[in-house]
Amino acid sequence: MLKFLVFENGRPAKDLTIRNAYLLGADGNAIWGEIEFDRGMILCRKRETGVAALALQRRVGDCGELTVQTCILPEREEPYLLDMELARHRLMLLYNKLEDWGMFDLPDDHPVLQRFNVARKLFISALSCAAENPVEADRLGRDALVAAVDGSEELALAHAEALLNRRKATGSLPARTMGCGVDLNQTHERIRGGLGVNFDFLRLPIPWRALAPAEGDYRWALLDNWVEWARVNQLPIIAGPIVSFEPNALPDWIYIWEDEYEQIRDLLYEHIERVVTRYRNAISAWDVVAGLHVNNHLSFSFDQLLDLTRMATMLVKKTAPTSQVLVEIRQPFGEYYARNPRSIPPMMYVDLLIQGAVQVDGFVLKVLMGQPLNGQYVRDLMQISHLLDHFAGLEIPLHLVIGVPSYPVPETMMTDDEPDQPIDPNCGFWRRPWSLQVQSHWLEAMFQIGLSKPFVASVAWQDIIDHPQVDLPGVGLVTDELQPKAAFSRLIGFRRSLTAVPRTMAQEESTINIQPPAPPASADPG
Numbered sequence: 001m002l003k004f005l006v007f008e009n010g011r012p013a014k015d016l017t018i019r020n021a022y023l024l025g026a027d028g029n030a031i032w033g034e035i036e037f038d039r040g041m042i043l044c045r046k047r048e049t050g051v052a053a054l055a056l057q058r059r060v061g062d063c064g065e066l067t068v069q070t071c072i073l074p075e076r077e078e079p080y081l082l083d084m085e086l087a088r089h090r091l092m093l094l095y096n097k098l099e100d101w102g103m104f105d106l107p108d109d110h111p112v113l114q115r116f117n118v119a120r121k122l123f124i125s126a127l128s129c130a131a132e133n134p135v136e137a138d139r140l141g142r143d144a145l146v147a148a149v150d151g152s153e154e155l156a157l158a159h160a161e162a163l164l165n166r167r168k169a170t171g172s173l174p175a176r177t178m179g180c181g182v183d184l185n186q187t188h189e190r191i192r193g194g195l196g197v198n199f200d201f202l203r204l205p206i207p208w209r210a211l212a213p214a215e216g217d218y219r220w221a222l223l224d225n226w227v228e229w230a231r232v233n234q235l236p237i238i239a240g241p242i243v244s245f246e247p248n249a250l251p252d253w254i255y256i257w258e259d260e261y262e263q264i265r266d267l268l269y270e271h272i273e274r275v276v277t278r279y280r281n282a283i284s285a286w287d288v289v290a291g292l293h294v295n296n297h298l299s300f301s302f303d304q305l306l307d308l309t310r311m312a313t314m315l316v317k318k319t320a321p322t323s324q325v326l327v328e329i330r331q332p333f334g335e336y337y338a339r340n341p342r343s344i345p346p347m348m349y350v351d352l353l354i355q356g357a358v359q360v361d362g363f364v365l366k367v368l369m370g371q372p373l374n375g376q377y378v379r380d381l382m383q384i385s386h387l388l389d390h391f392a393g394l395e396i397p398l399h400l401v402i403g404v405p406s407y408p409v410p411e412t413m414m415t416d417d418e419p420d421q422p423i424d425p426n427c428g429f430w431r432r433p434w435s436l437q438v439q440s441h442w443l444e445a446m447f448q449i450g451l452s453k454p455f456v457a458s459v460a461w462q463d464i465i466d467h468p469q470v471d472l473p474g475v476g477l478v479t480d481e482l483q484p485k486a487a488f489s490r491l492i493g494f495r496r497s498l499t500a501v502p503r504t505m506a507q508e509e510s511t512i513n514i515q516p517p518a519p520p521a522s523a524d525p526g
Contacts, residue, residue, distance in 0.1 A: 156381045201237065326360070
């Protein structure tokens, strides 16, 4: 059993609400475990013996309320100090990224190194007094955690600035880099005008539930209208996902056969063939399947999930050979695997597809935050940048879909994806509680981080407008009253900046090493 001491106001905490807590094994994948709070300690019981790490939501000073984790730790009788172990892991991540990204030569007065040195000194002080004075060690560890998270976000932004400037200077940014999602019912000309002028491509949903509410009864009008508009306005389309097992995507009639795999497979085959055949001359890329690795609502086996993915991608390749075939990864931090042993961890799913020679032209990585649902608890910028780096060696393009709300999501608007569990509205926040301003700062930071990665082919915002069926309330760049938000203005400014090449970088475009960038704008949107 792993045990962690938690202090509050210099005493063992009397009460603690544990949010988004799960254990990770030595391979970095979530593992099953029971986590509870009892008399000032978090107790973690694992199904198997050996080392493990604890991840949970924790307030991290001015950095926000974030899901953070400890290092991999062995079991022992003596409890660990929670905040000190969280600081240890973040310092290790910060040090490793300085090395991996070749940024140890930053000037001594750079914010990254200043925060790193502060965090390191605080952590060393915490270690030195942990045995004799755990209360003081906890306080120092908490301060070290705040400094380390702050410094790691500064590092993520500094690295992104340097790489993005290099991509601009060398002309290596793709022609179609920035996109946005739409709702099929939102056809107002002002919305469409904003899409045509300010984005390079369109993400067009194909909800099976809305497209075929009754078996065999397809209603094409809305989809036809959007496809024709995009064709006239010469806006490329990434369409899909064609298949998703989430409840808001599956038609009700499909559950008649939910325990009959072969019947479901035949129905999927027929649906995919029908959709792709109709639009194969108008769609440039197909998001074929989304989140099958999560397998939340249909209890298919490991092999059946892989078989469905292979069948779907091969069918699209056969039906529309000139279009790109994409597979979407959802809940990319993989918390779900700790609760659902029939699912597949995200990177394991990716590796299995590659090893199995599944024909994939790219992966879609969907990162939504700001709602207390699986996969939407808030992470910091370094965690997301580090997550993206997992795709660096695959030599397969990555398409990023992102979104956060412009206000804290009211409990009445939340989707209950676990009906047996009461909804806890606290899913964390980044820097400040979600607002128009915080959303705009997060958007700019994430577009910069995403497009700085050489393997990222595009970044798209989840939805252009707030609407009743939106997956994440408040995520739109435009209100339901057609008023642009601050995030829309910031996105337009960022898109224009992609064509502005800094003179110093243009002069040095032939050099191999990236020069240390100027200090980045603070990650604090305040």
